[in-house]
Amino acid sequence: MSISKQVNAIAFAAVSLVAFSGAAAARDQIRIVGSSTVYPFTTAVAEQFGKAGGKTPIVESTGTGGGMKIFCEGVGVDKADATNASRRMKKSEYELCAKNGVTEIIELKVGIDGLTIAQAKGAKPVVMTRTQVFQALAEQVPDKDGKLIPNPYQKWSDINASLPDVKIEVLGPPPTSGTRDSFHELFMEKGAEGIESLKALKKADAKAFEAVWKSIRKDGAFVEAGENDNVIVQKLEGNKNAFGIFGYSFLEENTSKLAGVSVEGIEPNYENISSGKYKGARDLYVYVKKQHVGVIDGLDKFVAEYVSDKAMGEDGYLTSKGLVALPKEEAEKVRAAALALSPVDGALLN
Amino acid sequence: MTDLTVTSVPSRSVQFDSAEMTARVKRRYRSERRFKALGGGALLLTAVFVLAVLLDIAFKGLPAFTQHYLVLDVPVKAEIVDPKGARNPDDLRSADYFAVMREALTAAVPGIEGRVAKKKLTGLLSSGAGNDLRDRIAADPSLIGTTVKVPLLLSDGADLYLKGQQTAVSTIPGRGTATPSDTKGDITILASANDFADDLVAVKKTLAARIEDLQVRLQRAEARGESQASEAASLKEEIVALAARVDQPAVAENLDEKMPSLLVSINGGLVKLNTISNDSATGTVILPLNTIDEARPLDWSVVTYAKPESNRKTSDIEVAYLEKLKADGNVESRFNTIFFTHGDSREAEQAGILGSLVGSVLMLIVTLSLALPFGVLAAVYLEEFAPKNKFTNLIEININNLAAVPSIVFGLLGLAVFLNFFGLPRSAPLVGGLVLALMVLPTIIIAARASMKAVPPSIKEAALGVGASHQQAIFHHVLPLATPGIMTGTIIGMAHALGETAPLLMIGMLAFIVDVPQGLTDPATALPAQIYIWSDLPEQAFEAKTAAAIMVLLGVLLLMNGMAIWLRSKFERRW
Numbered sequence: 001m002s003i004s005k006q007v008n009a010i011a012f013a014a015v016s017l018v019a020f021s022g023a024a025a026a027r028d029q030i031r032i033v034g035s036s037t038v039y040p041f042t043t044a045v046a047e048q049f050g051k052a053g054g055k056t057p058i059v060e061s062t063g064t065g066g067g068m069k070i071f072c073e074g075v076g077v078d079k080a081d082a083t084n085a086s087r088r089m090k091k092s093e094y095e096l097c098a099k100n101g102v103t104e105i106i107e108l109k110v111g112i113d114g115l116t117i118a119q120a121k122g123a124k125p126v127v128m129t130r131t132q133v134f135q136a137l138a139e140q141v142p143d144k145d146g147k148l149i150p151n152p153y154q155k156w157s158d159i160n161a162s163l164p165d166v167k168i169e170v171l172g173p174p175p176t177s178g179t180r181d182s183f184h185e186l187f188m189e190k191g192a193e194g195i196e197s198l199k200a201l202k203k204a205d206a207k208a209f210e211a212v213w214k215s216i217r218k219d220g221a222f223v224e225a226g227e228n229d230n231v232i233v234q235k236l237e238g239n240k241n242a243f244g245i246f247g248y249s250f251l252e253e254n255t256s257k258l259a260g261v262s263v264e265g266i267e268p269n270y271e272n273i274s275s276g277k278y279k280g281a282r283d284l285y286v287y288v289k290k291q292h293v294g295v296i297d298g299l300d301k302f303v304a305e306y307v308s309d310k311a312m313g314e315d316g317y318l319t320s321k322g323l324v325a326l327p328k329e330e331a332e333k334v335r336a337a338a339l340a341l342s343p344v345d346g347a348l349l350n
Numbered sequence: 351m352t353d354l355t356v357t358s359v360p361s362r363s364v365q366f367d368s369a370e371m372t373a374r375v376k377r378r379y380r381s382e383r384r385f386k387a388l389g390g391g392a393l394l395l396t397a398v399f400v401l402a403v404l405l406d407i408a409f410k411g412l413p414a415f416t417q418h419y420l421v422l423d424v425p426v427k428a429e430i431v432d433p434k435g436a437r438n439p440d441d442l443r444s445a446d447y448f449a450v451m452r453e454a455l456t457a458a459v460p461g462i463e464g465r466v467a468k469k470k471l472t473g474l475l476s477s478g479a480g481n482d483l484r485d486r487i488a489a490d491p492s493l494i495g496t497t498v499k500v501p502l503l504l505s506d507g508a509d510l511y512l513k514g515q516q517t518a519v520s521t522i523p524g525r526g527t528a529t530p531s532d533t534k535g536d537i538t539i540l541a542s543a544n545d546f547a548d549d550l551v552a553v554k555k556t557l558a559a560r561i562e563d564l565q566v567r568l569q570r571a572e573a574r575g576e577s578q579a580s581e582a583a584s585l586k587e588e589i590v591a592l593a594a595r596v597d598q599p600a601v602a603e604n605l606d607e608k609m610p611s612l613l614v615s616i617n618g619g620l621v622k623l624n625t626i627s628n629d630s631a632t633g634t635v636i637l638p639l640n641t642i643d644e645a646r647p648l649d650w651s652v653v654t655y656a657k658p659e660s661n662r663k664t665s666d667i668e669v670a671y672l673e674k675l676k677a678d679g680n681v682e683s684r685f686n687t688i689f690f691t692h693g694d695s696r697e698a699e700q701a702g703i704l705g706s707l708v709g710s711v712l713m714l715i716v717t718l719s720l721a722l723p724f725g726v727l728a729a730v731y732l733e734e735f736a737p738k739n740k741f742t743n744l745i746e747i748n749i750n751n752l753a754a755v756p757s758i759v760f761g762l763l764g765l766a767v768f769l770n771f772f773g774l775p776r777s778a779p780l781v782g783g784l785v786l787a788l789m790v791l792p793t794i795i796i797a798a799r800a801s802m803k804a805v806p807p808s809i810k811e812a813a814l815g816v817g818a819s820h821q822q823a824i825f826h827h828v829l830p831l832a833t834p835g836i837m838t839g840t841i842i843g844m845a846h847a848l849g850e851t852a853p854l855l856m857i858g859m860l861a862f863i864v865d866v867p868q869g870l871t872d873p874a875t876a877l878p879a880q881i882y883i884w885s886d887l888p889e890q891a892f893e894a895k896t897a898a899a900i901m902v903l904l905g906v907l908l909l910m911n912g913m914a915i916w917l918r919s920k921f922e923r924r925w
Binding site for chain 1: 573
């Protein structure tokens, strides 16, 4: 009867559907993976590239580490062409790439992202040092004699009388995020180096020192708010006493709601981040497989679009998306290297 | 068998009106009422939460369904649109339509000079402002050389401002006469009455508040002692200087971007004030004045943008331009068709959900065409034909367990099997559909078995009794009667699949894809993935887009669940 015939027909159709969609043939669309921090910028370039006549590249948001893994899988039309990274490629990742045949990698330093600590507007302005940030958030801090003890500070004013008399409460990204890595390196490590006893520890036992700045307290003072920076922004609006950690572009977009915390007396704004005065800034990268240039249509043109003045220059469209442009000379250097398609030297990575 | 001997129950005369009995009955009723109240309360609480969520989403999302346009008369000049004059369709398509729009806008706001001001003016337009005209010219080249009324898409910033989420604008008419010194550039305005006195008082108040802030910082600096001595000293100086300004109420005051912005609208132009005293002000002309004649009382006014310029995204100049265009009747709010007809974009005003919606539909087609036949056939075999032994028991347990496996695991499986082993393309709806099919398969099998069990055995037995084979009995009689239940289970499984993001993350469907997918192997994203991506972008306009996309997703889910209910009530038979 009809039902059994129908069922048979559907089943057959389904099976043949799977069978006939064979492996991907040659590809004319660039594929990019990687950091969610660089995603808003790479997508903007991708869109412009598409409007200029190319096929709009596909940009996936996989996180810096995940992107590196996919990027380093190998060379071929079914492999990604480029990856976004909110930190420099690690030596181990470079070696993984090399092992899988990805030997020539073009490194584009595309701009700077300020890592900002912010709070809701309306609270009194706060100035912090990185050492104070470390003292507020590290799991273990040295006591008067330099011995490591579990973090005793409950209020900001316990650390220094100049800080507000409220409970320490900081919302930040989870460990899977590249932003979190940068926070550890830019704030916690540098902050720890500002304490004499830890400086001595660094000389004596680098591993132990690393363990100190890499561990964040787990007693509720630091709240992991998820990968989504907008969530942190929303939570700050509701909680005037809390501080949040996120990229500068979110601060710039929400100037009506948030105020940045000055670090070492320097306010987080465009000029200070671009000039390098503000200490909590990191470089953003895009890595491209040189071996794919010429195989995948338009990859070299895409690189040229990314490093062009109208994209990553001071008045480029990426700055209106929240990217802080590189200083002029450095941008020139990056541009020259990118246009020459010169690969990065693995020995320079660490 | 045991014989039940009737043991002598101590006879208890039941007195229904005894005090003990009434108390017990009361207690039982009380307990019931308590249970009902708790249940009702729980329902109410849930309803409140659901309502709060829905209202929040609707409140945030509704603005995204409208979009502001500038409606202008645009002269379509042949030298820009078709420089070669050949009316070649390709040339017409690739012409610079944004330049046409720029000219029309500059004509609508005349007298703007200076590169920065002009850039601000054209910045109000979306980079896709020319798309509409492009389509019309391509369809009808005879429009070249004429003047066409075209809606110009505004940028997300301008759109947000016009939706009223930035600053309050208030206008106070002048009491005396006012005389501007020039029609453009930096000018002085003299007022015959003390028209700026109130504003001056407000400015001094802001300064007083600023002193308080500085004092807090001074205290902190002093608490830190020696190391901050120089900072403390400079703070002290600043406080003294500010205090001196506050103490002299009549002295002119400078305005800055951290105070509410003051402007004067006079003689058809607009001046942004930089300094004010009680009866005069200096400022920069934003929109040029017609004359330098004296303006009579009530013919000019002081305009205040309540929110300080540093606290909003739209600058004073942009607000002034937009207010002028609005006053001239050129701004129009329309239904946002772009949202439903375009794929993703990094420009909020050009971003749409069509790409992800099509992606979701394609995926569901694959899922349905795989999961439904396999699920139903598996259920039929397991329920009716398979021998009941340890092996089938094991399979059954595994199917039930599979229904509880976290969906991300299916994503990992898809990555390992479909992408790495079979070499299917990344980000393809085909792979997404395959993964989701695996995910909903157990749901469908369980639902199909349950609804087949619910068909009375007499139906099957009657069929067997008149000589039907076992297979005929199942396929001709049991299965048709079980169909409504199977359909319900399938639709709910599909709705579940539609809302999944986690497995899609692993197979590359969480991506920026502009083009609307045309086939099963084209790169695509899905509705929930699109929502996730938008929610993570810094631009404020995407907040509304996110909520609007959620509304669309909820709408589709509601539709599917509604269909399930309708199917069940229409075809269900009760015995």
